[in-house]
Amino acid sequence: MTNSALLPLLSAIALGTFLLRFSFIFLYGRMTLPQWIHRSMRFVPAAVLSALIFPALVIQNGAPVLSIGNHRLVAGLLALAVAWKTKNLLATTLVGLGIFWLLTYM
Template identity: 55%
Template sequence: MNLWMVMLAGGLLTFLTRLSFIWLFDRLTLPRLFRRALRFVPPAVLSVIIFQELLIRDGSLFLSISNARLLAGILAMGVAWRTRNTLLTIIVGMAALLFLQIFIS
């Protein structure tokens, strides 16, 4: 299978995944429990990616005071909580990581 075929198949499956419930929603009635669960989709899914990015290094757990990404990430969480400012969160987090990298490595 060449790369173009892989991209087309992967892209089509991604599109159908994104379309799935949007397309089916008014054609089937979803259970109430299911509807209540939907509110937890953003915090659950996005924090899965956050935790993996901050705590996994080269395929294994890196829970340590010398994990610069973890420290910078926790600082960014504090900034996001206090200010609710997206831009400031990204800038402070990135600056913190650059700063910590100099001292840790």
């Protein structure tokens, strides 16, 4: 693909992505949605965060690694325990990073 064809393609993709996302934001504030949709929207941030974090903890070099040798998984599980027990974001982050760095550099 030549450079002259690349710019219009990237512009069309960017515009399409923007319009798709903007439509949901624009319509959400102007439509009356059922109550069950409003209740379910509370779970979207947790679901998205989990979908982003889980592969980073479990997959290494393209394959799942579920062992004690996976430092990211061990640190993530310990951070999860701290988050569940304390419900403190700073403590969770510090424990997760601290355990990961400790296991990585030992």
